[in-house]
Amino acid sequence: MRVDYLGLEAFVAIADYGSFRRAAEALSLSQAALSHRLRKIEEDLGSPLLVRSSREVSLTAIGQGLLPEARAQLKSLQDMYESVRSGAQRQARQIAFACLPTIANMLVPEALLQMAALRPEIGFELLDIPVDRISEAVRSGNAEFGITIVSAELTDLRLRPIVDEEYRLFAPDTHPLAKHRHVTLEELVGLKLARIRSQSKNRQLLEAAFGDMRDKIRWQYEVQNASMAMRMVGAGVALTVLPHSSIAMAPSSVVALPFKGVRLGRTLGVISRRGVPLTAPAAELLEILEKLLAEHLPAHPAFSSGQVPAPED
Numbered sequence: 001m002r003v004d005y006l007g008l009e010a011f012v013a014i015a016d017y018g019s020f021r022r023a024a025e026a027l028s029l030s031q032a033a034l035s036h037r038l039r040k041i042e043e044d045l046g047s048p049l050l051v052r053s054s055r056e057v058s059l060t061a062i063g064q065g066l067l068p069e070a071r072a073q074l075k076s077l078q079d080m081y082e083s084v085r086s087g088a089q090r091q092a093r094q095i096a097f098a099c100l101p102t103i104a105n106m107l108v109p110e111a112l113l114q115m116a117a118l119r120p121e122i123g124f125e126l127l128d129i130p131v132d133r134i135s136e137a138v139r140s141g142n143a144e145f146g147i148t149i150v151s152a153e154l155t156d157l158r159l160r161p162i163v164d165e166e167y168r169l170f171a172p173d174t175h176p177l178a179k180h181r182h183v184t185l186e187e188l189v190g191l192k193l194a195r196i197r198s199q200s201k202n203r204q205l206l207e208a209a210f211g212d213m214r215d216k217i218r219w220q221y222e223v224q225n226a227s228m229a230m231r232m233v234g235a236g237v238a239l240t241v242l243p244h245s246s247i248a249m250a251p252s253s254v255v256a257l258p259f260k261g262v263r264l265g266r267t268l269g270v271i272s273r274r275g276v277p278l279t280a281p282a283a284e285l286l287e288i289l290e291k292l293l294a295e296h297l298p299a300h301p302a303f304s305s306g307q308v309p310a311p312e313d
Helices: 005-017 020-026 031-045 061-092 101-118 131-139 201-215 226-234 244-249 280-296
Strands: 050-052 057-059 094-099 123-128 145-149 157-172 193-196 219-223 239-243 254-258 265-273
Touching (some): 005 020, 005 061, 101 226, 101 280, 131 145, 131 265, 157 226, 201 239, 219 226, 226 239, 244 254
Antiparallel strands (some): 157 254
C-alpha cells in the first residue's frame, strides 16, 4: 500500500497549528491545496481525521490515534533525508583515492601539498591498501581511482599504464653486498631474506621472475607488509627484495641495490570505473600523481598524459 506522506504532512501541520490558514502558510501552500491533501488522505484511509467548525479544528478519535504515529514517521523520514543530504555534501567536498603503500609513502604527501594549494576547500581520504584491495575499492565507489600494479584488465574497470618500476635488493649499509654496484640472484643464495605474505602481488611477480632460482633462495621470514620487511632490514635481521619506491620508508642505514642479469620489475598504472568520469578535483589530483611518478620512475611506453579520464561537468 502506498503511503501518502504529503497527506500525513498536511494532517500533522493542521493538528499542530490548529488552523488551516497557519498550516498552509507553514507549508507554503494555498488553503485549497492543503484541503485537497487532507481530503485525499481521509479518502485513502476511509475515515475523517479532522472536524472543522467556523471557530476551531478538532481531531476525530481516529485522528487522535494517528497523530503521534504520523509525527514519529515524518520525523524519522526527515532525519533520514537530512542524514543522506549531509553525507552527499561531505562527499562532494572530499576525494577518496586508493594507492599502493610504497607509492603512497613516496609521492602522496607532495601530491596532497600541491592539491591543498589548488583546492584548499577539498578534503582527502587516502586508502593506502594492498593491490588486491584496490580494485574492489574502485569498483565499489569507495575510491574514485587507484594507483596500482597493472595486470589483467577487468571488464568493468579501466586500467591505464603510467610507469615501470624495478625491484631492488635492500640491505644494511654494513652488509658486504652494500659495496656492490649490482647484485645477481646467485648472490642471494645462503642469505637470510624476508618476503611479503604469499597473497601479495609483489611476491607473485618475484617468484615468476626468479624462475629456477626461487627454490635455492632462503626466505627465512614472512611478513605482512613492506614496512615491516624494511624495519627488519634496518635492524640487520634480514635482507629483502622490494620495489624501488620502498626506499621512501627505509631507514637511512639501508641501501638499495639494482639487479644484474635478470629483469625484476612491475608496471604501475591508474585504475578507474568504466563509464564513470572522474570529478574535476580527482582528475587534478591524478594529473599531479602522474607527473610525480614520471619524475621518479621511467614512463611506460603506453603512457600518455593526455589520456586522463575527463572530469564531470
